[in-house]
Amino acid sequence: MTDPHAAPAPTQAVILAGGQGSRLRPYTDDRPKPMVEIPGTGVPIIGHQLAWLAEEGVTDAVVSCGHLAEVLGEWLESTELPLRVTTVVEKEPLGRGGGLKFAAAHLPDAEGAWYATNGDIWTRFSLREMAAFHAERAATATLALARPRIPWGAVETDAFGHITDFIEAPPSPYLINAGVYVFSAEFTGALPDRGDHERTTFPGLARTRRLAGYPIPHGAYWRAIDTAKDLTQAARELASLGR
Numbered sequence: 001m002t003d004p005h006a007a008p009a010p011t012q013a014v015i016l017a018g019g020q021g022s023r024l025r026p027y028t029d030d031r032p033k034p035m036v037e038i039p040g041t042g043v044p045i046i047g048h049q050l051a052w053l054a055e056e057g058v059t060d061a062v063v064s065c066g067h068l069a070e071v072l073g074e075w076l077e078s079t080e081l082p083l084r085v086t087t088v089v090e091k092e093p094l095g096r097g098g099g100l101k102f103a104a105a106h107l108p109d110a111e112g113a114w115y116a117t118n119g120d121i122w123t124r125f126s127l128r129e130m131a132a133f134h135a136e137r138a139a140t141a142t143l144a145l146a147r148p149r150i151p152w153g154a155v156e157t158d159a160f161g162h163i164t165d166f167i168e169a170p171p172s173p174y175l176i177n178a179g180v181y182v183f184s185a186e187f188t189g190a191l192p193d194r195g196d197h198e199r200t201t202f203p204g205l206a207r208t209r210r211l212a213g214y215p216i217p218h219g220a221y222w223r224a225i226d227t228a229k230d231l232t233q234a235a236r237e238l239a240s241l242g243r
Helices: 045-055 069-078 095-104 127-136 201-207 228-241
Strands: 012-017 060-065 084-089 114-118 121-124 141-146 154-157 163-167 176-183 211-215 221-224
Touching: 012 045, 012 095, 045 060, 045 114, 045 121, 060 069, 060 095, 069 084, 095 114, 121 176, 127 141, 127 176, 127 211, 141 201, 176 221, 201 211, 221 228
Parallel strands: 012 060, 012 114, 060 084, 141 211
Antiparallel strands: 114 176, 121 221, 141 176, 154 163
16 A cells, blocks of 8 residues: 655656667667667667656656767657657766766756666666655665576585586576666765766765665566677567566
8 A cells, every 4th residue: 555645756767878888789889778679679778768767657857878879869859758858968978976967967856856777777667666665764875686697507516515406597696786776866966076976975875874775576577788698688588578
């Protein structure tokens, strides 16, 4: 049951879409990484992200562009989108934290909470539930956490050293930053004008217990698209899920 006194979920988001995607070449020779299509879907990664954000109640998104920004801009202008989109381009490299701060400055509500996602993430889970988790912990920033599968087969042994089992691509024992975030309004001011917030802002918040981690629910789909192999694997997984 929804708590009538709970803070409303964010309705604005930033997508960081400026990466060169060098490990995805040749797909990224003529387009930025978020414009790469997942085989069989006919839609670029960012198209899936915008649809997901809209389904989760987001009405305004700021897309931070960099590499081949004009290609992404043309697609956004020529496509019927499910929400309002503003594009921003850094005139000079600001680093991940500086770029995030620059993009956040263009959000419509400076006093409201906001989501952010890296432009190479394909996922589906409830952002509203993540926002509620964030609010319950009075966090300044909340990171979604994923448990990716190890790309190698694992071997189990008994105490004497006998091999007892082989496990193909098991889940990692560690949670990782899934590249999806909820930020309170005050987070923007804590970001560096230049540099990497994961080396400055996040550690400071962690020391004061204002940084939370939200494990993506078991069974929810998540994949970072970094290589051509990731594209192939994502297409196979999505086909098996009927998406």
